[in-house]
Amino acid sequence: MAEACEEAGIVMTATGVRGSLPPEAIDRLPDGALLANAGGIDDEFDVPALRARALSVAEVRPGVEEVQLAEDRSVFVLGGGVVVNLSTAEGHPVEIMDLTFAVQALSARYLLEHAHELEPRVHPFPPELDEQIARWKLDALSVRIDSLSEAQRAFLRGWEAFA
Numbered sequence: 679m680a681e682a683c684e685e686a687g688i689v690m691t692a693t694g695v696r697g698s699l700p701p702e703a704i705d706r707l708p709d710g711a712l713l714a715n716a717g718g719i720d721d722e723f724d725v726p727a728l729r730a731r732a733l734s735v736a737e738v739r740p741g742v743e744e745v746q747l748a749e750d751r752s753v754f755v756l757g758g759g760v761v762v763n764l765s766t767a768e769g770h771p772v773e774i775m776d777l778t779f780a781v782q783a784l785s786a787r788y789l790l791e792h793a794h795e796l797e798p799r800v801h802p803f804p805p806e807l808d809e810q811i812a813r814w815k816l817d818a819l820s821v822r823i824d825s826l827s828e829a830q831r832a833f834l835r836g837w838e839a840f841a
Contacts, residue, residue, distance in 0.1 A: 679699070679700070680703040680705075683704070683706040684706045684708070685708070686707060686708070687708070687710070688711065688712045689707065690713075690714045690715070690716050690762070691717050691723060692715075692716040692717050693717050694717045694718035694719055695719075695722065696721050697723070697724065699713075700723075701724060701728070704728060705749075707751075708751070709751035709752060710751075710752060711753050711754070712753070712754045712756060713753055713759070714755075715756075715760060715762055716761065716763065717761065720760040723759060728745055729745065731747070731748070732747060732748075733748055738754070741756060741765065742754055742756055742766075743755045777811060780811045780814070781807075781811060784807045788804060
């Protein structure tokens with residue numbers, strides 16, 4: 679990662695893992711590089727440590743900090759290094775959240791209705807429910823789609839269908 683950072687104009691973490699962009703990688707970024715975090719946690723790179731060793735930190739526009747480093751170069755941190763879609767954007771749009779809530783609600787209902795059949799383990803979300811949610815969403819948007827032919831369904835079930 680440190681080698682890749684030498685040429686990176688933009689580095690966006692999206693791991694959900696603390697410290698996934700280590701300081702030695704940030705040290706190799708070129709002047710003017712952008713840093714953003716799109717992962718599930720706020721400390722995928724250590725912003726307080728970066729600010730502590732900076733010569734200066736200035737907000738150059740809303741949600742964008744210029745961090746002047748001792749090597750006479752700057753990096754720009756978006757959203758204070760916290761999850762960028764929540765810190766500098768408007769979070770998850772309602773068009774996505776309604777789908778998320780539908781999955782959660784139907785998952786809870788499925789578990790209640792089928793608890794006696796399920797062994798204790800992680801189970802995939804039932805594909806038929808996933809398809810139903812997609813169809814409801816498309817209906818709500820007045821979007822129509824064609825149905826798959828039997829040959830297309832067979833293809834999607836696996837490569838062996840045509841062997």
